[in-house]
Amino acid sequence: MTAQRLDGVATAATVKAELRARVDALRGVGVTPGLATLMVGDDPASRSYVSGKHRDCDEVGIASVRVELPASATNADVHAAIRDLNAAREVTGFIVQLPLPAGLDEQAMLEAIDPAKDADGLHPTNLGRLVLGVQGPIDAPLPCTPTACVQLLARHGVPLAGAEVCVIGRGLTVGRSIGLLLTRRGVDATVTLTHSRTPDLAEHVRTADVVVAAVGRPHLVQPEWIKPGAAVLDVGITRERVLDNGKARLLGDVHPGVADVAGWLSPVPGGVGPMTRVMLLDNVVSAAERALL
Numbered sequence: 001m002t003a004q005r006l007d008g009v010a011t012a013a014t015v016k017a018e019l020r021a022r023v024d025a026l027r028g029v030g031v032t033p034g035l036a037t038l039m040v041g042d043d044p045a046s047r048s049y050v051s052g053k054h055r056d057c058d059e060v061g062i063a064s065v066r067v068e069l070p071a072s073a074t075n076a077d078v079h080a081a082i083r084d085l086n087a088a089r090e091v092t093g094f095i096v097q098l099p100l101p102a103g104l105d106e107q108a109m110l111e112a113i114d115p116a117k118d119a120d121g122l123h124p125t126n127l128g129r130l131v132l133g134v135q136g137p138i139d140a141p142l143p144c145t146p147t148a149c150v151q152l153l154a155r156h157g158v159p160l161a162g163a164e165v166c167v168i169g170r171g172l173t174v175g176r177s178i179g180l181l182l183t184r185r186g187v188d189a190t191v192t193l194t195h196s197r198t199p200d201l202a203e204h205v206r207t208a209d210v211v212v213a214a215v216g217r218p219h220l221v222q223p224e225w226i227k228p229g230a231a232v233l234d235v236g237i238t239r240e241r242v243l244d245n246g247k248a249r250l251l252g253d254v255h256p257g258v259a260d261v262a263g264w265l266s267p268v269p270g271g272v273g274p275m276t277r278v279m280l281l282d283n284v285v286s287a288a289e290r291a292l293l
């Protein structure tokens, strides 16, 4: 079997076209959605992700503002920048790019963001709404990578109702919240959350109809772990230095041989990553729409 590709680039292009129409409608009533990014330090991967977010904004007509602080910034400096963004009228939503340099209190920064402007959906109030199952006419911001995973599966027709999902990884941006989305009414999957200390990890994966690998350990998930025909989402990205051409090779958490067993597989690059970026735009546009209600 050769798995069907869960194509994040093509699906993101479809979502961007939908977002462009929503942005045009907002502009029609005098509202321009605006995203700000706050980056501290000079991590090359973070810099490239942040640049991608601004390019995406340009493509769909969202205004964007880039705020940068040096790696030497203190907790007080970052708090001050967050306060400014909370107050900035032209900023509909913003993110603090993670990870922050060592010594900065990541949790305190996320909590300092105005929940109404939390474009990442990682503020405790918004995660709490997800736990409580609060759903309004326009959802509160949802965490971007988990929604990216659900959308990528749903838009490729992967059945989720009644599916057994095994999530590997308990990190903030994916593992801790994806189960809440997958078990929502209307999605109706059954979720097992595993992590690097789970004994017999392979046994949990073997019974899953859908596997979400988000641990950041290259090629951890082996072909013989996968139930034939299962859908496999590769969320991990590790940069391996390739010195010949100076470029880094990107490795996912899933061994390439999984493509011979799985029914669907998201590639790295080109799978969940591009979808994560459009889900961020969706949160920004939704925040502007919510403000009009």
Ligand SMILES: Nc1nc2c(c(=O)[nH]1)N[C@@H](CN(C=O)c1ccc(C(=O)N[C@@H](CCC(=O)O)C(=O)O)cc1)CN2
Binding pocket: 045, 048, 049, 095, 096, 097, 098, 099, 120, 144, 145, 173, 237, 250, 268, 269, 270, 271, 272, 273, 274, 275, 276, 277
């Ligand atoms: N504030 C946040 N910080 C971080 C998040 C997040 O959701 N919010 N997630 C990751 C990084 N990230 C977004 O910020 C992100 C990572 C990767 C991609 C992506 O498109 N990857 C490409 C490969 C690009 C490359 O590395 O060359 C792909 O998979 O095709 C988008 C967003 C941690 N920080």
